[in-house]
Amino acid sequence: MANMAQSIRLALHYAETNYDLKDVFGQDVGMPLGGVFTATQGLKTAWNTTLDERGIIGMAMGIAMAGDRCVAEIQFADYIFNTIDLLKIAGNTLWCTNGRYNLPMTVMTPVGAGIRGSVYHSHSFDAWASRLAGWKVVMPSNPLDAYGLLLSCIKDPNPCMFLKPKALMRVRGDELIPGEPANEKELKNMIDAPIGDRSNWKAQWPQVEEYLVPFGKGKITRTGDQITVVSYGRHLLLCNEVADQLKQEGFSVEVIDLRSIYPYDWPLIKASVEKTGRVVFVNEDTEVTNFAEHLSYRVVQELFYNLLARPRVVAGKHIPGIGLHPNLEDASVPQKHDIEQAVREVCMEVP
Amino acid sequence: MSKAKNTVPSESKTSSNPKVESFSGLSKNILVQMYKHMVKTRVLEERLIKIYRAGESYFWIGGPGEEAWGVPLGMLAKKGQGPMYDYLHLHYRCSPTVVAMGLDMLTSIRLMMNRTTDRSTGGRNFSNHFVIPEWNIAPVTSPLEVQYPIACGTAHVQKRTQGSKALTIVTGGDAGTAEGDFASCLILASRRGQELPMLITVQNNKWGISTSYEGQHGETFIADRAKAFNIKAEVINGNDPVESYLKIQESMDYIRKTGKPAFLEAMVSRLYGHSSASGANPIQNEVDPVKDFEQRLLKAGHITLPEVKALWEDYELEGIRAAEQARTEPVPQADSIWNHTYVDNENADWRNF
Numbered sequence: 001m002a003n004m005a006q007s008i009r010l011a012l013h014y015a016e017t018n019y020d021l022k023d024v025f026g027q028d029v030g031m032p033l034g035g036v037f038t039a040t041q042g043l044k045t046a047w048n049t050t051l052d053e054r055g056i057i058g059m060a061m062g063i064a065m066a067g068d069r070c071v072a073e074i075q076f077a078d079y080i081f082n083t084i085d086l087l088k089i090a091g092n093t094l095w096c097t098n099g100r101y102n103l104p105m106t107v108m109t110p111v112g113a114g115i116r117g118s119v120y121h122s123h124s125f126d127a128w129a130s131r132l133a134g135w136k137v138v139m140p141s142n143p144l145d146a147y148g149l150l151l152s153c154i155k156d157p158n159p160c161m162f163l164k165p166k167a168l169m170r171v172r173g174d175e176l177i178p179g180e181p182a183n184e185k186e187l188k189n190m191i192d193a194p195i196g197d198r199s200n201w202k203a204q205w206p207q208v209e210e211y212l213v214p215f216g217k218g219k220i221t222r223t224g225d226q227i228t229v230v231s232y233g234r235h236l237l238l239c240n241e242v243a244d245q246l247k248q249e250g251f252s253v254e255v256i257d258l259r260s261i262y263p264y265d266w267p268l269i270k271a272s273v274e275k276t277g278r279v280v281f282v283n284e285d286t287e288v289t290n291f292a293e294h295l296s297y298r299v300v301q302e303l304f305y306n307l308l309a310r311p312r313v314v315a316g317k318h319i320p321g322i323g324l325h326p327n328l329e330d331a332s333v334p335q336k337h338d339i340e341q342a343v344r345e346v347c348m349e350v351p
Numbered sequence: 352m353s354k355a356k357n358t359v360p361s362e363s364k365t366s367s368n369p370k371v372e373s374f375s376g377l378s379k380n381i382l383v384q385m386y387k388h389m390v391k392t393r394v395l396e397e398r399l400i401k402i403y404r405a406g407e408s409y410f411w412i413g414g415p416g417e418e419a420w421g422v423p424l425g426m427l428a429k430k431g432q433g434p435m436y437d438y439l440h441l442h443y444r445c446s447p448t449v450v451a452m453g454l455d456m457l458t459s460i461r462l463m464m465n466r467t468t469d470r471s472t473g474g475r476n477f478s479n480h481f482v483i484p485e486w487n488i489a490p491v492t493s494p495l496e497v498q499y500p501i502a503c504g505t506a507h508v509q510k511r512t513q514g515s516k517a518l519t520i521v522t523g524g525d526a527g528t529a530e531g532d533f534a535s536c537l538i539l540a541s542r543r544g545q546e547l548p549m550l551i552t553v554q555n556n557k558w559g560i561s562t563s564y565e566g567q568h569g570e571t572f573i574a575d576r577a578k579a580f581n582i583k584a585e586v587i588n589g590n591d592p593v594e595s596y597l598k599i600q601e602s603m604d605y606i607r608k609t610g611k612p613a614f615l616e617a618m619v620s621r622l623y624g625h626s627s628a629s630g631a632n633p634i635q636n637e638v639d640p641v642k643d644f645e646q647r648l649l650k651a652g653h654i655t656l657p658e659v660k661a662l663w664e665d666y667e668l669e670g671i672r673a674a675e676q677a678r679t680e681p682v683p684q685a686d687s688i689w690n691h692t693y694v695d696n697e698n699a700d701w702r703n704f
Binding site for chain 1: 433438440469472473476480484489490492494499500501503504505506507509511519531532535536538539542691692693694697699701704
């Protein structure tokens with residue numbers, strides 16, 4: 001079973017073989033490292049750039065303008081902020097040009113806390129990304145979805161943002177990618193670069209197949225009828241754990257993996273909240289003007305008379321950074337007990 | 352010209368007969384063609400200013416004063432679509448280049464008057480924010496200098512395109528070179544063994560809106576910064592179309608032959624200020640490259656006064672008629688705001704998810 005880093009690598013290999021993807025680039029993306037999370041090892045189209053985020057995004061826009069598909073990486077989302085106006089321009093190029101120039105480009109970047117990454121390796125970007133009109137934004141919670149969402153991004157004619165939950169890069173899922181060897185060691189021997197000299201190493205790629213997760217399609221990962229919990233990325237796994245734990249106590253928690261942040265699966269949220277009457281949104285970006293606040297607003301506007309309790313947003317604290325010490329990080333971004341507490345409180349609220 | 356502009360050596364303009372200018376051997380056909388494009392651009396820009404003053408547009412920004420640089424650039428660009436042709440990443444003072452490539456006045460005026468018939472932006476953006484994919488003209492944006500790293504991307508694609516001798520042209524003003532994107536471009540274009548086929552240019556008019564060059568730069572010439580990256584670089588008199596033509600041609604030949612970048616800093620005039628925001632009034636103490644070149648051609652006998660008069664009048668008439676035409680055309684409607692958010696107008700409105 002591939003971990004998320006391997007699944008990203010497999011998707012990029014599939015795209016460079018089948019989608020005419022010609023460039024995968026960023027800082028340390030090419031050999032010998034193949035990405036700080038090893039997600040680009042062994043790819044024939046991967047190359048290293050200068051240490052210059054604006055150069056990376058600008059280059060991606062130009063490549064896309066010339067009609068070629070590309071995947072550009074910003075090594076950590078914490079360093080994407082100085083490209084924000086380029087991202088804005090990438091998102092508005094089709095609109096500003098009256099539909100004459102589209103940019104088939106994908107930007108991928110690791111996001112979130114969970115690895116004790118300190119102030120500049122722990123930022124989230126989902127709330128920021130959701131404000132970039134013209135972009136499609138996704139975040140997977142498991143390797144198979146990572147594979148399917150990344151292929152959808154690369155295939156799409158619009159700019160797409162693939163947010164990689166860095167804490168999940170070594171996490172394995174429950175389902176195989178079509179064509180993936182079932183044996184983990186076999187896969188590792190085929191596509192993981194060896195330690196040490198890699199100058200003569202070449203990946204032996206398995207015959208993986210196309211698998212697409214469409215934009216705007218979420219997934220119910222736990223069924224329930226008492227409360228809806230909507231999340232994505234690494235917090236989706238925590239929400240699943242909370243649902244499983246509370247099930248022992250008789251709670252019935254429905255968990256939705258949104259997968260696609262924009263466009264998003266409103267019909268899935270709506271149907272679930274109409275059923276449960278209670279909803280908690282969970283993510284780790286900071287809480288003020290958090291994307292979940294938009295979803296919560298929409299629930300209030302459109303499903304107000306279905307609600308049995310006030311919707312709740314569980315998100316990161318609105319503070320300037322995430323401190324390195326575990327006591328600081330854990331107090332800054334939602335932990336499992338925070339989610340559990342919110343679910344209990346919303347379930348117990350009496351209208 | 353300012354003192355700094357005068358420090359730039361000009362090409363020899365005299366033949367064996369010192370009284371008759373040779374124009375460095377450029378043919379009469381090229382000289383007259385350049386002159387016509389320059390006049391057309393000037394008349395067009397002045398028409399745009401009149402449209403703004405008449406309250407028929409919201410903002411004007413353009414390139415009067417850059418004709419002697421921009422026209423040769425447009426004439427020498429290899430025009431077409433795709434990586435086999437030159438890409439142009441222009442800024443908003445580049446009407447001379449686009450006119451030289453074949454722009455008609457109506458197209459520019461539709462953009463100025465925000466008509467739905469404006470093919471560049473559909474009425475969504477300012478004057479001279481051209482978008483012409485058929486000629487590889489990348490979208491002109493208001494943010495300054497972002498075009499420089501973006502241009503590296505099209506050059507990257509050209510470099511790997513088999514059989515392509517095409518190059519990428521990027522232009523910008525002197526003030527914008529303070530942005531980090533300018534340095535990004537110099538670095539990306541000049542990496543050893545990965546050099547990009549780019550003509551990187553700066554049109555130095557010595558102003559950034561109201562802030563003068565003198566108080567903001569320590570370098571003698573902006574071109575000196577390109578030299579630090581081992582990029583072939585030169586400062587030229589951008590008010591002389593002959594010198595501009597020859598230097599652009601020489602730089603393009605070098606790039607097409609070597610696949611490496613070249614850099615030109617063209618010293619130019621700014622004849623109507625920054626934009627309508629600063630009044631768009633004529634500036635009297637700068638060289639007018641159109642009038643200057645006109646006098647030289649008259650003196651050399653390449654054109655006559657009646658021809659000059661007729662040319663200005665013809666273009667004036669074209670501008671008036673184009674504005675009359677644009678006035679009759681529809682403007683964008685409110686229900687179009689979501690159009691082109693995504694390709695094929697895929698729904699982007701969350702209310703409809």
